[in-house]
Amino acid sequence: MLGKIIEWSVNNKFMVILITLFAIGGGIWAISTTPVDAIPDLSDVQVIVYTKFPGQSPRTVEDQITYPLTTQLVSVPYSKVVRGYSFFGYSLIYIIFEDGTDLYWARSRVLEYLNYAQTRLPKNIVAQLGPDATGVGWVFEYTLSSDKRDLSQLRSIQDWFLKYQLASVDGVAEVATLGGYVKQYQVTVDPAKLLAFNLSISEIEMAIKKSNNDVGGEVIEMGEKEFMVRGRGYITSVDDIKNIPVMVNKASGTPVYVRDIADVTIGPEMRRGLGEANGEGETVGGIVIMRYGQNALEVIKNVKAKLEEARAGLPEDVKITVAYDRSSLIERAIETLKEKLIEESIIVALVSILFLLHFRSAFVAIFTLPVAILIAFIIMRFQGINANIMSLSGIAIAIGAMVDAAIIMIENAHKHIEHEATLSEAEKRPHWTVVTEAAKEVGPSLFYSLLVITLSFLPVFTLEAQEGRLFKPLAFTKTYSMAAAAILAITIVPVLMGYLIRGKIRPEEKNPVNRLLIRMYHPLMHVVLKYKKIVVGIAAGIIVLTVIPFSRLGSEFMPPLYEGDILYMPTTLPGISITKAKELLQQMDKILKTFPEVHHVFGKIGRTESATDPAGLDMVETIIMLKPEEEWRPGMNPEKLVKEMDAAMKFPGVTNAWTMPIKTRIDMLSTGIRTPVGIKVAGANLQTLQEIGKQIEDVVKAVPGTRSAFAERAATGNYADWDIDRKEAARYGLTVEDVQKVIETAIGGMTITTTVEGLERYPVNLRYPRELRDNPEAMNRVLIPTPTGQQVPLSQLATFKLRSGPMVVRSEDTRPNAWIYVDIQDIDLGTYVAMAKKAVAEKVKLPAGYSITWSGQYEYMQRAQERLLYVIPATIFIIFLIVYINTKSLVKTAIVFLAVPFSLVGAFWFIWILGYNTSIAVWVGIIALAGLDAETGVVMLLYLDIAYDDWKKKGTMRNIGDLKDAIYHGAVKRIRPKIMTVATIIMGLLPIMWSAGTGSDVMKRIAAPMVGGVVTSAIMELAVYPAIYLLWRGRAFKKQQQSVQQSFIKES
Secondary structure (H helix, E strand, O other): OOOHHHHHHHHHHHHHHHHHHHHHHHHHHHHHHHEOOOOOOOOOOEEEEEEOOOOHHHHHHHHHHHHHHHHHHHHOEEEEEEEEEEEEEOOOOOOOOOOOOOOHHHHHHHHHHHHHHHHOOOOOOEEOOOOEEEEEEEEEEEEOOOOOOOOHHHHHHHHHHHHHHOOOOOOEEEEEEOOOOOOOEEEEOOOHHHHHHHOOOOOOOHHHHHOOOEEEEEEEOOEEEEEEEEEEOOOOEEEEEEEEEEEEEOOOOHHHHHHHEEEEEEEEEEOOOOEEEEOOOOEEEEEEEOOOOOHHHHHHHHHHHHHHHHHOOOOOOOOOEEEHHHHHHHHHHHHHEEEEHHHHHHHHHHHHHHHHOHHHHHHHHHHHHHHHHHHHHHHHHHHHHOOOOHHHHHHHHHHHHHOOOOOOOOHHHHHHHHHHOOOOOOOOHHHHHHHHHHHHHHHHHEEEEEEEHHHOOHHHHHOOOOHHHHHHHHHHHHHHHHHHHHHHOOOOHHHHHHHHOOOOOOOOOOOOOHHHHHHHHHHHHHHHHHHHHHHHHHHHHHHHOOOHHHHHHHHOOOOOOOOOEEEEOOOOOOOHHHHHHHHHHHHHHHHHOOOOEEEEEEEEOOOOOOOOOOOOOOOEEEEEEEEOOOHHOEEEEOHHHHEEEEHOOOOOOOEEEOHHHHHHHHHHHHOOOOOEEHHHHOOHHHHHHHHHHHHHHHHHOOOOEEEEEEEOOOOOEEEEEEEEOOHHHHOOOOOOHHHHHHHHHHHHOOOEEEEEOOEEEEEEEOOOOOOHHHOHHHHHOOOOOOOOOOOOEEEHHEEEEEEEEEEOOOEEEOEEEEEEEEEOOOOOOHHHHHHHHHHHHHHOOOOOOOOOEEEEEHHHHHHHHHHHHHHHHHHHHHHHHHHHHHOOOOHHHHHEEEEEHHHHHHHHHHHHHHOOOOOHHHHHHHHHHHHHHHHHHHHHHHHHHHHHHHHHOOOOOOOOOHHHHHHHHHHHHHHHHHHHHHHHHHHHHHHHHOOOOOOOHHHHHHHHHHHHHHHHHHHHHHHHHHHHOOOOHHHHHHHHHHHHHHHHHOOO
């Protein structure tokens, strides 16, 4: 069938050329419109439920919001994990779905279940969905500064102008605000005056609420015109609140205003997060969060354009500074891969020219490269795959193999044309017939060898979760580009060969490269054929020795995908105040900015106004934007820089962790763990969880390779509790709610209404003065109004106690959790976790009902390793099947398959020499190597078979000597196409091995086993294949001779 396709292509040249031109045009369109990002979106499909419960403690939020919701949401179809966070004043619930679930379907199902759960929530509390964004959504961050305006004014500009301008940009899911102060009208009530006027704080609240509204009164007609009736009553200033009447003084008949019983001022609203820039002081920031599935580069470009447009509407003194810009990472990553693709293409072109010494012939091979890549981009575009580090890496690692078929077909055409030149004019065939026959001779085998490489990556599509999302784009693009190369090899390549391989063709034996190869290979072949069994034995011994490097390799989930920026994520002890947090953050940023490699620093402590940020006030996230590496100190690299920074950042009660922005955001939303290793302890009692966590922290700190370990203090928050005496309250006709209402408003302070000032909205807060709520004695004197008009001190109705409780309550699938974060250095992940697991198992005894789960990157690694146990055998089976379909011989298939163990020799030794750990990237490289092995094995065997068949056709296969001559010819005389195949693969991969840009760490781990494996595979195939072929054919030859002799004896 493949021969007929080649014939059809040659007979329909114009049609083939036209289709190829259409493919080129479509590819150019696809490249110009394909979305671009740095890495694939590795986030799980997740829906976030965000619920505000103002002023409430984490324990109250857990009991009244998070637990009722999580118990309902665990039943959502296709949900894997339901993770709950109860913070001060709000609840976050992350519902993680199985791979392949449509995000918007998931959101609709969660919304459906929320409708049922809403009845379980307190009155006036509404759960809402977070933005339709993912873990890689934080694409752009900026800060506002001014030498004339304070932080509250900058915050207003951000909240009521810039935020909505940027939110309107296509592809933006949300713009979150960080830092500054929200302007708040603060009504501070004097309890003595309340007592004097016999007023309760509830009456003040009701009066203010009733004095903040606009109403409509339909329409009236006057003078043939229609007028809409309004009753204007919005609060717009401090004076408006001061002049609100609360009651009428019965004695004097005069109104009592708010100003008579309270001070009204403007101040800051309570906050749970702040931002800081370069150690220079607090700042207001904005974070642009991209919508799911959008083109990151396009979104950032549009955001920048909108910012420029918005500048015209800003006051002249307000400056916008970029704090984090993902586009620089995207551009660096794409630029690195562009360079590698160009370098690889040039090297492959030079190899082709060097071996063929015929420029037009080399052009045929080179032509297939860009065309196959363009065809791959067409499929990528329609499938919705972004151009990113991984998808372009798939093309990069395939470049050498993509031209193999074309090169061998061209080389075979050269051989046929050379032979044709030796014939007489009468015997010579037409040029197109010669080219067609040359293509048909090797085309089918080469097509199958490329098909092997193409289909060998199918098992990668079975990888799940983060590793699947990371490597599937690579597998897709490699598969598409190889499939395109295979199709081009039997369509356009024969056509171009016919047009371009003309004129003077230098004979193979006159090619200096070929002469050198034969001179080197000739003596080796004599030794191989003479000592065939010893050669096979030595090869087997070398394979066995591979156990040495393999046993010494460490393991990790993924090599670090260096983003060019660093994220500093220390954790403070719980209970830190916002004032101390601000001071600490500024000190940290100031120190980090002093490093010469640092361009600028943007720090955050606590959370932004976004449901995608599950950070408590004890969590710092500082983005360290670095200068280009050429501006760094000599000898400095990212690892050394982090070590220096870690040594400089030593603060009491602070545990350091160093990572990268995108990676951390993905990990936090996927597993909740922001360090390479995480330990989750689940159980019912928070105090017990805290004690277990401390034990594990102490044990893990002693494990070699631990950089830092921090167990969350699940129950060390500070609580000021009022235990209400129900009987005492009942004596005064009060319920628990009556007492709680005063505690909530007078002591805690409550937002009672919101002003409407044009487009801006600000809260109005009601509370007692600070001096009456900052110590127990003063709070004991807070007055509670009774139904009879009496005012009773709080101390008569409730008992005040200071207690410890949770600062945040975490849960997974409704079970409370305590998490231990472990950062490691100078050790691989697999070895570390094995040692840590053993230490924890020996020294930590868990009570009944409590469990430990190892999480973080280790969780991914374990899942991936389990999957690879099936994936690797599946790969080998697929390759075996395709090779068997091609050869139709189990023996030949087995010979081809010997290339796999031969290649593993070089793969594992090379990985070990480079100091790499085994990771998903390395195993993907080995899967790719298996396909290449089959290809090189097919090529090696092909020429041995062609020589053997030629000898038989000529009738010269009479004895073992003739067999050796045929093998010698197939091996030595046809060394050029074999070395060309190997050389293009290796030389095509070498630019990756010396790359140093963004994404190079992952690419190197994929390429390393391929380079090492192809080298040893080629050397051993050249040496061992002829020996095995001689043993196999020789055995059959001897049997045939013996049967002939026996029949001759019988006849005689």
